[in-house]
Amino acid sequence: MKKQQPCAPQIMVIDSDKYVRESLCTFFGQGTTRLLIFRTGSEGLNALKYQDIDVVISDYFLPDMDGLSFLKEVAKEKPGVPRVLMATITNEEMTLGIARAGIYKFIEKPLTVDSLETIIKELEMVKQSKPCPGRKVHE
Secondary structure, eight states, X not given: OOOOOBOOOEEEEEOSOHHHHHHHHHHHTTSSOEEEEESSHHHHHHHHTXXXXXXXXXXXXXXXXXXXXXXXXXXXXXXXXXXXXXXXXXXXHHHHHHHHHTOSEEXXXXXXXXXXXXXXXXXXXXXXXXXXXXXXXXX
16 A cells, blocks of 8 residues: 655745745745735635645735634634744734734844744654645645
């Protein structure tokens, strides 16, 4: 019997900044990770209905909602999916909101390759034990 190989992680990224989106495409485009990138929270929430996602990374400042609200909705739609929030500026209220919402990680912008690689490695270790038969992928 053939052992099933674990799947490449599928990561959803929500960021309104074109340059951040392009940089992430470049960074993740060289590996096996499948990246789904959206500009608004609404686009991301709609895509969650049709995609199996391993992690969701969102900027705090989105054109249609704040990233914390978006990630709370993600938790309702896809319980158990790790959620990561990115922001350039944090304050005490945001920090408390992150803790209350059960956000997996917080990444301070500007993004660094090291911070992204660390999170991806952590998630891959968890993912390695989970094969993915019948994963839904809608293009």
